[in-house]
Amino acid sequence: MTDPAIAARGLRKSYGDKTVLDGIDLAVPAGTVFSLLGPNGAGKTTAVKILSTLVTADAGELHVAGHDLAAHPQAVRAAIGVTGQFSAVDGLITGEENMLLMADLHHLSRREGRRVTGELLERFDLVEASKKPAATYSGGMKRRLDIAMTLVGGPRVIFLDEPTTGLDPRSRHNMWQIIRELVTGGVTVFLTTQYLEEADQLADRIAVLHDGRIAAEGSAGELKRLVPGGHVRLRFTDPAAYRSAAGALPGTTRDDEALSLQIPSDGSQRDLRSVLDRLESAGVEADELTVHTPDLDDVFFALTGGTAIPDQPKENVR
Numbered sequence: 001m002t003d004p005a006i007a008a009r010g011l012r013k014s015y016g017d018k019t020v021l022d023g024i025d026l027a028v029p030a031g032t033v034f035s036l037l038g039p040n041g042a043g044k045t046t047a048v049k050i051l052s053t054l055v056t057a058d059a060g061e062l063h064v065a066g067h068d069l070a071a072h073p074q075a076v077r078a079a080i081g082v083t084g085q086f087s088a089v090d091g092l093i094t095g096e097e098n099m100l101l102m103a104d105l106h107h108l109s110r111r112e113g114r115r116v117t118g119e120l121l122e123r124f125d126l127v128e129a130s131k132k133p134a135a136t137y138s139g140g141m142k143r144r145l146d147i148a149m150t151l152v153g154g155p156r157v158i159f160l161d162e163p164t165t166g167l168d169p170r171s172r173h174n175m176w177q178i179i180r181e182l183v184t185g186g187v188t189v190f191l192t193t194q195y196l197e198e199a200d201q202l203a204d205r206i207a208v209l210h211d212g213r214i215a216a217e218g219s220a221g222e223l224k225r226l227v228p229g230g231h232v233r234l235r236f237t238d239p240a241a242y243r244s245a246a247g248a249l250p251g252t253t254r255d256d257e258a259l260s261l262q263i264p265s266d267g268s269q270r271d272l273r274s275v276l277d278r279l280e281s282a283g284v285e286a287d288e289l290t291v292h293t294p295d296l297d298d299v300f301f302a303l304t305g306g307t308a309i310p311d312q313p314k315e316n317v318r
């Protein structure tokens with residue numbers, strides 16, 4: 001097996017007497033997306049800052065892109081790209097000028113700088129806007145420019161700190177596509193997000209950060225299997241039908257106000273059939289049936305004790 005692109009053992013960081021990272025172990029295989037999930041203030045940005053050499057850890061053995069972070073921070077810096085919550089884009093100059101500036105910083109020749117800039121502007125659909133000041137760009141365009149600037153140096157490992165926070169759904173999906181393409185090209189992506197759906201969509205592996213530790217780590221599927229929470233919900237408009245159904249289906253959780261019943265279920269066909277058979281025998285029909293399979297929300301709430309997180313779609317209506 002090749003060395004992981006990012007490896008941390010016993011990573012610790014405190015600010016004053018506040019322990020932010022309390023001994024974290026991570027291993028991110030090259031060419032994969034790793035997502036660090038956590039509520040506000042969990043320490044995601046601190047982890048990114050440490051792994052990208054911007055902040056020094058108090059303890060831990062850290063390797064990024066094959067280099068020891070403590071011994072060779074310059075080598076790490078040369079191999080990585082970072083797009084943080086505070087963008088590197090200068091609004092006063094054009095998108096193209098921002099890119100060329102980046103090319104200068106990476107000591108590319110004028111010619112090479114122009115070539116790389118042209119290619120990336122094209123790839124990120126910014127050619128038309130390239131001669132306009134970046135301050136006039138939409139939020140999505142600025143993020144695209146930010147990532148394009150990060151790519152000028154050809155990094156093998158990219159840290160994306162909440163890359164879609166504040167973007168509208170279309171821009172968010174565009175960004176997801178960009179991230180998928182980066183990974184197809186062999187880049188390793190370390191992604192922090194507050195959006196569970198984003199981690200579900202993109203990440204090969206997900207770690208949930210809570211109280212300075214990794215509360216759980218695994219693929220989205222593995223994490224979902226950690227928690228119970230699957231159920232069928234039946235909604236009624238007729239109170240009499242609601243009451244008959246409640247009588248016919250023991251073990252349900254009732255919501256008398258909403259006229260809805262919640263029945264624990266693994267979501268399998270057999271389970272659904274048994275619910276429907278019982279309703280049929282009782283001669284009642286539900287007005288709505290939804291199947292809820294555990295999602296990352298459930299995992300997150302179970303692991304972090306219900307810390308607030310933005311709303312996520314929770315149910316699949318079948």
Ligand SMILES: Nc1ncnc2c1ncn2[C@@H]1O[C@H](COP(=O)(O)OP(=O)(O)OP(=O)(O)O)[C@@H](O)[C@H]1O
Pocket residue numbers: 015020038039040041042043044045046047194
């Ligand atoms: N330079 C600093 N000095 C003191 N405390 C800090 C510093 N940087 C971060 N912290 C504290 O460390 C904790 C973790 O912050 P961090 O920014 O890493 O969280 P986060 O998970 O990225 O949250 P968010 O989603 O809000 O960005 C917070 O309590 C924060 O107040």
